Amino acid sequence: MVIYSLSQSSSGDWNIRRESATLFSQLRLGPAIQLAREAARDEHNRSGRSTCVEMPGPSSTIRLAQYARPGLPIETAVA
Numbered sequence: 001m002v003i004y005s006l007s008q009s010s011s012g013d014w015n016i017r018r019e020s021a022t023l024f025s026q027l028r029l030g031p032a033i034q035l036a037r038e039a040a041r042d043e044h045n046r047s048g049r050s051t052c053v054e055m056p057g058p059s060s061t062i063r064l065a066q067y068a069r070p071g072l073p074i075e076t077a078v079a
Helices: 027-045
Strands: 003-008 013-016 020-027 051-058 061-067
Touching: 003 027, 013 027, 020 027, 027 051, 027 061
Parallel strands: 003 051
Antiparallel strands: 003 013, 013 020, 051 061
16 A cells, blocks of 8 residues: 655645655645545546555554555545
């Protein structure tokens, strides 16, 4: 599974990472979530690989979206 993750910088802005690479930075939270979902959905549609979007929560990671390969169960679907 390919994981797109949101992380908050010390200045309060949000970054989008794909595994270990930073793709976008200095975003507000709403646009960062929207862009991360779009990127994960696009990768899933192009490659067929399972992708998800996650962000840190107060006590655990929050999964914001998941796009599974055809035929696999989807734990959480957020459009």
